Amino acid sequence: MAYQPKSYRKFLVGTVSAAVVASAIVPAASAASFSDVTKETVKDHYQNIATASEKGYIKGYGDGTFKPYNTITRGQVVKILARTLGDDVDTSKTENFSDVPSNYSDKELVEASLKVRAAGVFTGNGGKLLPDQNITRQQMAKVLVNGLGLEALVDSDDTSKVKDLDKAYSEYREDIQTLSKLGVTDVETFNPETNLTRAQFASFIVRAYEVKESRTAKPSVQDVTAVNGKVTVEFNKAPETAPTANDFTITKSVNGGTATSVAPTDFKYDASSKTATFGVEKVEAATAKQTVSYSVAYKETDAKSGSFTVDALPAASILSVGAAGNQATVIFNSPVDTATAQNVINYTYDNDRNSTTNVPVHPTSASVNTEAVGPYAAGQVVTLTFNNGALSTEDKGSLNIQNVKSDKGIVIASKTVNVTPVADGAKPEASATLTNGAQTSTKVSANAGTTVKLNVKAKDDASNIVAARYRIQNPDNTFTSWTNLEAEDGAFDETSETAVGSINTTGFAGGDYKVYIQTVDAAGKVSDSEVAATLEITKKDITAPVTVNSEATYKSATRTVEVKGSVTDADSDVKNVQYRVSTYNASTNAYTTSTEWTNATATDGSFNEKQEDYKFATPQLNASTTYLIEVRSEDAAGNTSKAQNVTVSGVETAGGNAKEGTFKTPANSGDTTIPGESTPKSNVGEVTNKKDVKITGVANDNVEVASIEYAVYRDADKDGSYETQVQAYGKTGVTINDGSINSDSEAYTINYDLPSVDGKYRILVRTTDTSGNERVENVDTVLDTVSPTVTIAADTETSGKNDFIVTFSEDVQAGTEEAANEVASKFALDKDNYTVNQGGQVVQNAAASVTKVSEKQFKVTFAQAPTDAQTISITSVQDFAGNAIKATSVNVPK
Structure with a gap:
């Protein structure tokens, strides 16, 4: 078929539906289910792998891995692209x-290659697809x-990095520049001839799809945020002309009730943030909780909704009653x-x-305090005055309200x-302490941004304490508002x-x-x-920690x-230590990051002191490659030290124009044998009714x-693919027969109880050596x-009335026909x-x-x-799992 014009190419069009993707592939696992995909191991690709997996663009392997840093072949890319084309590509x-x-x-691959060739996405090389060759970034x-027709989406002001x-x-x-102009790639060094990894391809295909969607979509409301009195909408893309209030349709509903039109006020549009705000009438609190939802549509596009909750008015109640002298x-x-x-x-x-004989009395007066009393608002406190001597000084009086x-x-x-009643005029007493780290006193010091604990001890001679609060006098003698405290015991x-x-x-000055x-x-x-207490805010700490690398050794x-070192900070606790690995190209004198900044480990378990020891081991390095390792540290005040080069012992230094600490790995190092x-x-056999599985082997x-682990998967839809993870890789239930892993041969035992769900199970046993090489084997x-x-x-096929057909609900063990000996057995052929x-x-x-007609x-x-x-009557017969039928007796069939 001749090369198709760009108008025909439709790979990954914006209207690709979930139904098309679902019909093209087996449902994919989420990124979180891949044993080798974490935010730490794949860095910036993690979310894109998740998206590509969920949308069905790319799948993992049968052992539960994704292998993000494996190169991807032309054949694999062809399959992935074909899944997005649907079934309406004419390949006849x-x-x-x-x-x-x-x-x-x-x-x-045959079907996929025809699709991509018909659509003009892949034209081949001299009539060949070369499916096993790695695909390069260019x-x-x-x-x-x-495939996407991305060149048509580039604006005149888009630039390439x-x-x-x-x-x-x-x-x-031109194609590389197109990707850069559209933001599908944002790197300056594209490395066009480098082979593409699976993780990189996941990111490229997801970002390309998102660009296609965003640049071809109509301006519409992307998000609605509603608070009481104001509604804010955010556009997916800025309209060509500034919108007006009349371009929007707004409705409001309360607790899912009938939607009513809203006439907004104070309309404003901010082009820089692509947001519009509307003033709306406030919703007053009522006796019941209210969920208020606003639906907003721009012109003819779909509406989006945002909501907020107005809490119900609290049930009016009496908090406390006390008395002093002749007043309550x-x-x-x-x-x-x-x-x-x-x-x-x-x-x-x-x-x-x-x-039962005394006569209750009413107070002579009752007055509502129209000013705030402690933490209570005006109108919450009522004072009752009684005639002198009316209130009993003994513990036997009561007040009904x-x-x-x-x-x-x-x-x-x-x-x-x-x-x-208590003695007239008695007041509660209170004291306080502050706590910041190891400091607990009426005066403590803290850096700005620290959260300091406040403890208040309150005491009253006769009445219960009913509330406590605090406020702060700032260094300029202004006061903050009062803030209520919570009772430590809950009430x-x-x-x-x-x-x-x-x-x-946060924000406190010294x-x-x-x-x-x-x-x-x-x-x-x-x-x-x-x-009651004084909080001293010290001057901001602007001094970065000092990092010292004491040991760095190459492990052949x-x-x-493996790197060890220490960090010291004069003013703040050490918060973190990180390392980065870069490769060095001597001909261009350029460094390319191979491992982004990664957290090291505190030797004592956590970074929380001013002096900390740390350690880390880099990922496996390539042989005959030149590297640089850098280390930096951060303190609790947010100060980060400059990156420091690590000098590695036991390897050849790079020399020349390379930075100090740059080294070359030996050509003959490393264990790559799995x-x-x-x-x-x-x-248990291929079929079992036992849940307690025991697996033995010798690694x-x-x-x-280095380790022996296992994972469990189930074939939930019985299609031969074990897609449902029952248990991720772990060591629980694994026993090393000699007590520990410390040699090149280890006998092991795995004990695992299958779930209470019948079905097909695959138990994957993974052996990893000290070099990180893995072997995965399975037991089904x-x-x-x-x-x-x-x-x-x-x-019915014979005329004799002594012949019958016995049908079991599933395959059973047939065995061999035996002479009658008055002993029933598990075999269906036993007379x-x-x-x-x-x-x-x-x-x-x-x-x-x-005689046997079929397995059933x-x-x-x-x-x-x-x-x-x-x-x-029929008894004893068992299926292949060992389940015996229930004894069955029936009237003679006619």
């Missing part, structure tokens, strides 16, 4: 590539640009209605709650509270309480900050607001470098075995814990498993003959034809 007139003929063993650029374009073949240069204080949880709260009839005091309403008109539940309800809180010092505290008791008495067997077969054997390696079994059922029917009974007595104790069906013949008054 397309010629096969000469090296992928129609009878090629890989049928998926070849990939051409494939993506051609690539600086090594001269290293690319002329036919690929009632504290409510919210402001009250003045008329009902000041009606003395609503308060009844009984000076002896145990007496009823018919009082909140300021929202909600009736407050009536309550009777025991009241014992303020005792005469002695500890209140706790924290002070976030100087002394005075901490004022205040507590309130049940009688409404407030402690004096006094300075593993081709890794471990030998361990031949794992299981105590061998030419250097040394089918768990079947369900006993077969059986039916009996007359044999003793079939009897004829009448009135509870056996009249024929075995079949005359049993057998023909049973009795010597005499059973009568209608008799029954036929």
Whole structure:
């Protein structure tokens, strides 16, 4: 077929549906399920591998790995691209590539190669596809640009960052620049002739697809954020002309109710952030919680929604009651209605709650405090005044409160509270301490940005403490607002309480900050607001830590470098140590990062002191390659040291123009031999009804075995692919027979209990040597814990009435036909498993003959034809998992 015009190329079009992808491949595993894909191992590619896997562009291997740094071949890329084309590419007139003929063993590749050739994505090389050859980065650029038609998406102001374009073949240069202009690649050094890895391809295909979507999509609302009184919308791309309020359709619904149109106010559009904001009417709190949702659509595009919650008004209640002298204080949880709260009839005091003859009295007056009292707002505290001597000084009086309403008109539940007056004028007392790290005192020091703990001890001689709060006097003598503290034990309800809180010092300037505290008791008495503690904010720490590398050794067997060192900071704790590995090209005098900044390990387990020892081992390095390792450290104040070059012992230094510490790995170093077969054997067969699986084997390696692990997968959809991970790789249940792994040959035992779900299982056993080489072997079994059922029917193909067809619900063990010996067995061909009974007595104790029709069906013949008054019984037969049928007895079939 001739090369297709660009208008026909449709690889990865923006309308590729999930249905097309799903029909093209087996559902993919998520990136998190690949045992060798983590945020640490693949760095910037992690999310793109996840996306590519979830969308079905690229799959993992049967052993649960992704192998992100393996190179990717032209054949693999062809398969991936073909999955995105769907089924409507006409390949009827397309010629096969000469090296992928129609009878090629890989049928998926045959079909995929025809699709990509018909669509003009792959044109081949001299009529050949060359499927086993690695694809280079420049070849990939051409494939993506051609397939997506990306050149048409480039704007005039898009620029390319690539600086090594001269290293690319002329036919690929324009395509490389297109990828850079569109942001599909953002590197300056593109390395056009370098082979592409699987991780890199995942990132390229995902970013290319996203660019195609974003640059061809219409401007529309991408996200809606709603708060009470304001709605903000963000566009996926800026409209060509600034929008107006009339371009939007806005509706509001409450608790999923009917949507109503909203007329916004104060419309504003910010072109730099691609956001528009609307003023909307605030939703007032009600007696029930409200979820308010705003739906916003721009012109004819789809609407997006955002919501917020308005909490219900708190149920009005009485928090506490206290008394002092001839006054009682009632504290409510919210402001009250003045008329009902000041009606003395609503308060009844009984000076002896145990007496049935005394007469309760009302206060002479009730007044609502219209000013804030401690942490309580105006209108929350009511003072009741009684005649002198009316309140009992003994612990036997009680106060009943009823018919009082909140300021929202909600009736407050009536309550009777025991009241014992205390001496008039008594106030609670309070003290405080601050805690920052090892410091606990009334005066502590801290760097800005530190969270300092505040502990307040409150005490009252008679009344319970009901609240505590603090505020801060800044160095310029201004005050912060009061902040309520929490009771350490969960509730303020005792005469002695500890209140706790924290002070976030982010943004604090240097100087002394005075901490004022205040507590309130049940009688409404407030402690004096006094300075309880001082927080000293020291000057900002701007000194970076000092890093010292004490030892760096090249390990020939593993081709890794093990580094040890120490870090010291004069002012702050060490927060982290990181290392980076770069390769060096002597001809260009350029360094290329091979391992991005990676966290080292604190020798004592964590970085939290001013002096810390650290260690790390690099990933496996290539032989005959020149490298540089750098180390940097960071303190708790955010200061990062300059990268320091590591000098490695036991290797040749690079010399010349290379930086100090650059070294070359030997040509003959490294162990690349994978471990030998361990031949794992299981105590269960191919089919079993036992859940406790025991696997034994012997792992061998030419250097040394490092670990033996196993993972478990299940074939959930019975298509032959074990796609459901039951257990990730781990060592739980693995026993090394001699107690530890320390040699080149290790016998092992794995004990694993299969889940309570019947099905096909694959147990993968992975052996890793000290050089990181792996071998994965598998043990397959089918768990079947369900006993077969059986039916009996007359044999309609014979005229005799003594022939019957016995059908089992699944394959059973046939065995060989045996002479009747009055002993039933597990085999279906055993004549003793079939009897004829009448009135509870056996009249024929075995079949005359049993012949196999299929794995599930057998023909049973009795010597005499059973009568209608008799029954036929079947026992003992087992399926291949060892499950025996339940004894079955049926009337003689007709």
